[in-house]
Amino acid sequence: MTDDKFRTIGKHHPRYDGMDKITGVARYAVDVEIPGMLHAKVLRSPHAHARVLNIDTTKANALPGVCHVATRSDFEGMQPVYGWLIKDQPVLAIDKVRYVGDMIAAVAAEDEATAYRALDLIEVEYEPLQAVPSIEASLADDAPALFEEPQIGFVNRYGTGASAVKEPRKNVCYQFNYKTNDSDVFDGCDHVFEDCFNFSRMQHFFLEPYVAVAQWEGDQVQVWSATQSPFLNRKELSRIFQHPEEKININVFYVGGGFGAKTGCKTEPLAVLLARKTGRPVRLAFTTQEQLLTNTQHAATLILRTGVMNDGTLIARQSEILLNSGAYSDASPLVAEKVGYRIPGSYRWHHIDTKVQCVLTTQVPAGAFRGFGGTQAAWASESQIDMIARRLKMDPYDLRVKNLKNLGEAFVPGESTIDSDLKLGLDLVCEKLNYRNRSRVRGHGMGLSVVLKDGGGVNKAAHAVVKATTNGGIIVNSATIELGQGAHTALTSLVAEVLNCKWEKVTFAPVTTNSTPWEQGTFASSSTTIMGRAVMEAAEQVKQKVLAFAAQDLDCAPEDLSLVDWSIRKGNESFPLGPMIMKHFGGPGFEFTGHGYYKPQVPGDHSAPLETPVDFWEIGWGGAEVEVDEQTGQVRVLKLIVSSDFGRMIHEAACRGQDEGGAMMGLGQALFETIHYDGDVPINSTPLTYRVPLSTDLPDEFISISQEQGQGRGPFGSKGGGEGGILPIASAIANAVHDAVGVRITDLPMTPEKVLAALDRQKSTKK
């Protein structure tokens, strides 16, 4: 929406990071090299579950060029465990290893080749234990416990209807419940449908590896890291090393993709430890193979019991969700909250009852991944809605529209209201898909999906500082990390709009935690709405200070003045600010500084189930047209449509890129992308064998529709984006497959084998 009242918002201009990235001058943590820097490599467990009896580093230590071999014995007097709510993941294995790939020792050496050679010389004596490489195996009565003792951690505070229990049973690290008070309504339903769905796990497969460089300068620790969450990581490092936060300075440059995975500590604790032990700067970079063994999305089993009336009115939904957390809890408790809270989807209900358990298994730990529980909820919910429509002989579109929440309706009691017209978006997708005129030829089908998730995070707060130099250069000091999502571009536009200057005048200060104002982290699609309001407030303060200064100089009221390209406009006269500032402050000039802060309002009664009301609702609409080859089981996506509502687009191309990137991830999830385990062992955790979508996987037609419904509570009516695009894709494709050949695939990914098996079952039932 190009709007003439704006100068920068919504106008076409290159991205802030564009010139750096197209010329190769953009710097990343991976590029950091410090004189005297050592290189570190990690020894990983070949066992899925084993007791670590002995680690002998004698031979490795003796290898020329090796400076230190770190093991569990290096952490005496520290708290060498980390995690979001529950701190159960050791920096290096302590008593046991719990998955293939678990870190057991690390070598710092003069070069990488020496470090690799030293890894081969470390002798570890294991006592193998029974592995539990699946949810089912882990919950079996006779399964071994991954942890014998309760782990350090706490339960979040919740509002009405929500509750949680830490470690409710063996191998379950967290349980989240959400319930409204009307369970009797199931009795009045015409039908109650129970269906089970399996969600497979992807790896983030960002391209810049996990990497950190650490250096001790006296008691000051310097860290350069590819992270989305410098302040969270600083807090973890402070606790692990019992070292004050102000003495740990984390520096972040551009980050080469994260998709959630670069939230929380990964390489930092080991790099800091090895730097302390050696007195030298240490660089620890993981290979792609190690990246695949570090963190993933949550696989899940979701059982939905949904009560409906004959006319398609949805009444109640009870869900039981098991998340495969892998070996450590990581972000699982928070993902559990979100998958549970998002299971109602886009519809109106009389009753919701959700139970989510985070099941520890001997697999790669699962953590934050684009969609954060929303993708799992969407897969089950939007598949089942479609199945119910077909069982009731209704068009899936009609059943959806009958039950969609209205614009302005509360999501659940005590929660903020829906800020998009859900039907309007669905109709846009249907129109592009030509859904109403779809062919009824077998083998050819269309599917829809409409998904919503709460955006903006929980208790998210942000500070920002904006400075204006003597000649009107604008420096933004914000901890929002540019991961590729275009946050710097959006924030640039907001600041330029407030200060009425060209976007080219805006520069970002490097992120360095000792001087960058605090914020929680770059996640939850929150940069435009939360940090956006903080930088706008900071810019507004600068503007007010400048106007007050000029008013004094020009002997008038600030209200009589306006700011245009670092000149003061007073009626028809224009006064350049540079000379005015020099005249007043003398030769050194001056800077005007503004401080901004934003946190969504917390209601006094804390009635919102997740404690703070949702800042905005991120919506993903999807439509797919497929052709199913009944001889091979191959699903070919002829047309894929993705749509989000950005409220108002601050930068159109950045918004579009988020939807399309998310949708292609969703396509991979739908059709082929997953981590495969053969028993206890991951079998495709290498770059060659782990398959991500390529340009050759693009659907014949790929369309994104970036909506601007103008209802957002963020800057200029905006809402956050970035996660909406992935949410509806897998279910839209499954629904299209059902439409095409009448079989329902409930397990991701929808490989030809599964489709063929379903077709065979269909044939044998018909006989």
Next chain:
Amino acid sequence: MRTVSISFTLNGRPVTREVSSNQILVDLIRRQERLLGTKVSCDQSVCGACTVLVNGEPRSACAVFSFEIDNCDVLTIEGLGDGDNLSEVQNAFLDNSAFQCGYCTSGMIMLITALLKQEPDPNEATIRSWLGANICRCTGYQMIIEAVQSAARAQS
């Protein structure tokens, strides 16, 4: 380790270097020459992030020995254009926002530079096929394809 002397042109400049016989081209570029625009990701010739042009052909610099480029012409992103003098492909990337995190961008731009040299007016199927050599996890490829088309138009 044996060292060998190699002579080649790097971004148009003739250079002679002593390199160890097991050195990989990307280490020569990044560590020895400190040209950091070429990125390493998978390090197994799968992702294409390290794509450079050797005698005009796209090659994964993580899978080429330094000695192989003796007498060759090597072009990296730094040799393509700078802020004052962008190539058409770079211009098209900027105008079309055909990048996000930027980590695949140097390799993509080098790949597309080679594509447009071989096929100045590629159809979409050809573009999709060429881009299949490199991974971009952020964009979903469509905006990169549009940048290729726009660069092709600008060059014609």
